[in-house]
Amino acid sequence: xxxxxxxxxxxxxxxxxxxxxxxxxxxxxxxxxxxxxxxxxxxxxxxxxxxxxxxxxxxxxxxxxxxxxxxxxxxxxxxxxxxxxxxxxxxxxxxxxxxxxxxxxxxxxxxxxxxxxxxxxxxxxxxxxxxxxxxxxxxxxxxxxxxxxxxxxxxxxxxxxxxxxxxxxxxxxxxxxxxxxxxxxxxxxxxxxxxxxxxxxxxxxxxxxxxxxxxxx
Numbered sequence: 001x002x003x004x005x006x007x008x009x010x011x012x013x014x015x016x017x018x019x020x021x022x023x024x025x026x027x028x029x030x031x032x033x034x035x036x037x038x039x040x041x042x043x044x045x046x047x048x049x050x051x052x053x054x055x056x057x058x059x060x061x062x063x064x065x066x067x068x069x070x071x072x073x074x075x076x077x078x079x080x081x082x083x084x085x086x087x088x089x090x091x092x093x094x095x096x097x098x099x100x101x102x103x104x105x106x107x108x109x110x111x112x113x114x115x116x117x118x119x120x121x122x123x124x125x126x127x128x129x130x131x132x133x134x135x136x137x138x139x140x141x142x143x144x145x146x147x148x149x150x151x152x153x154x155x156x157x158x159x160x161x162x163x164x165x166x167x168x169x170x171x172x173x174x175x176x177x178x179x180x181x182x183x184x185x186x187x188x189x190x191x192x193x194x195x196x197x198x199x200x201x202x203x204x205x206x207x208x209x210x211x212x213x214x215x216x217x
Contacts, residue, residue, distance in 0.1 A: 013058055
């Protein structure tokens with residue numbers, strides 16, 4: 001999975017970590033911005049071959065960026081070099097959009113500037129101003145309506161997952177529990193289940209493919 005796509009898929013981790021620091025003197029949007037910066041750093045440095053799931057690796061990195069926010073006095077600091085890159089990224093993005101009549105993709109901006117997609121994504125994010133969740137709307141009538149996940153949806157998804165997990169063989173459920181509940185590496189899971197790391201990897205892929213297929217029905 002490419003860095004930009006991995007970061008986008010796991011934005012919920014930034015929300016989750018930012019929520020832990022609510023009410024400590026820094027606005028939520030600042031906490032979330034720091035969390036997103038940590039998420040991009042984690043996605044950029046993540047090595048799937050180590051056998052650790054991305055969320056296990058990313059959360060400490062995200063939390064570190066948020067804690068740094070408190071140490072630095074409550075603002076997300078962007079380096080001068082990154083600011084310059086961000087300006088170039090948005091200039092190129094606008095030129096591409098004007099030429100093709102549609103929004104530029106991260107890949108197109110990266111190619112135009114000779115950057116990796118993760119570097120281009122970081123630059124584009126750095127240029128985005130923080131959005132105040134308590135600011136008045138343009139007509140001055142109230143706060144912005146920020147969509148949030150429905151608790152009912154989260155509950156339904158959890159129940160659906162429990163149902164499909166029940167379809168697995170006990171050994172397969174144990175493998176998933178060790179990998180995704182306890183956060184063990186594939187090697188650690190292999191030792192627990194008296195398997196090889198390769199066997200765990202292959203079996204895990206088959207299980208996840210089955211679970212995705214069942215959840216998509």
